[in-house]
Amino acid sequence: MSLEPVRTAAELDRLADDRPASGQASRPGGGSGGGPRAVVMTMGALHPGHAALIRAARERAGADGTVVVTVFVNPLQFGAGEDLDRYPRTLDADLRLAREAGADVVFAPSVDEVYPGGEPQVRLAAGPMGERFEGASRPGHFDGMLTVVAKLLHLTRPDAAFFGEKDGQQLALIRRMVRDLNFPVEIVGVPTVREPDGLALSSRNRYLSPEERTRALALSRALFAGRQAAPQGPRVVLEAAGEALTETLSGAGIALDYLALVDPADFTAIDRDDYRGEAVLALAAKVGGTRLIDNVRISFPPETP
Numbered sequence: 001m002s003l004e005p006v007r008t009a010a011e012l013d014r015l016a017d018d019r020p021a022s023g024q025a026s027r028p029g030g031g032s033g034g035g036p037r038a039v040v041m042t043m044g045a046l047h048p049g050h051a052a053l054i055r056a057a058r059e060r061a062g063a064d065g066t067v068v069v070t071v072f073v074n075p076l077q078f079g080a081g082e083d084l085d086r087y088p089r090t091l092d093a094d095l096r097l098a099r100e101a102g103a104d105v106v107f108a109p110s111v112d113e114v115y116p117g118g119e120p121q122v123r124l125a126a127g128p129m130g131e132r133f134e135g136a137s138r139p140g141h142f143d144g145m146l147t148v149v150a151k152l153l154h155l156t157r158p159d160a161a162f163f164g165e166k167d168g169q170q171l172a173l174i175r176r177m178v179r180d181l182n183f184p185v186e187i188v189g190v191p192t193v194r195e196p197d198g199l200a201l202s203s204r205n206r207y208l209s210p211e212e213r214t215r216a217l218a219l220s221r222a223l224f225a226g227r228q229a230a231p232q233g234p235r236v237v238l239e240a241a242g243e244a245l246t247e248t249l250s251g252a253g254i255a256l257d258y259l260a261l262v263d264p265a266d267f268t269a270i271d272r273d274d275y276r277g278e279a280v281l282a283l284a285a286k287v288g289g290t291r292l293i294d295n296v297r298i299s300f301p302p303e304t305p
Helices: 010-018 049-062 091-101 139-155 170-178 203-207 210-228 234-249
Strands: 035-042 065-072 105-107 160-164 185-190 253-262 277-287 290-300
Touching: 010 105, 010 139, 010 277, 035 049, 035 139, 049 091, 049 160, 049 185, 065 091, 065 139, 091 105, 091 253, 105 139, 139 170, 160 170, 170 185, 170 277, 203 290, 210 253, 210 277, 210 290, 234 253, 234 277
Parallel strands: 035 065, 035 160, 065 105, 160 185
Antiparallel strands: 253 277, 277 290
């Protein structure tokens, strides 16, 4: 059975309003509607990493719930010289993957539908957290991201929204927005999905030539080297990751943007070797002409007496 995209907010509203009470018959093309509603927000070009998000949402929603996948290439997230025009748009394939992974509804609006008055004059500001790392490299990116996520949360009205941990700073900002602005939704992070050789799945991987893809493995290897050094403390984690990168960057066509060990709650850099608790080792680099980001989660347990 094929899955037809929902194109307008009005149609999405009708689907939400038509959800029957628990125990009643299901509507065509979806769950019964009596259970929770879960949403997965994407910019399309879906891959197995997105499928993992949809499966997690399906598990949360259950047989009686509804899983909505949004497919929208948000122009507010792209700065000057970035790849808005060449960003892949593969809706037919996205619909197939979404259906196979368990989605009930795919909301694929046009830019005019999401921003009916043109680019919005009122936008959310990501604040200081949005100016670090990715925000420093891509000014305004997180303002645009939060603005569209807020709009899509209003339009889809989910009980839970699922986001990948690969975009760690994005996930931290969305959680903070929901907390600060009292959005009635649970934000769920889903672990990064990787290729067997360690490369994090990303829609941008398709831009890599075979040679560049091989070079890109240096990024995940550096993160894994840092994670392996976790028992020796934060300083050694950064040193181990940095050394692994230094061994491969020279002449490899990789331009490192940042490598940092940060607090996952606010993405401030961890600069104390006695830090204990959860941390994120994150990096960004250009491989050829393609900018990639990746991170791993690290736990620094309390010292035993």
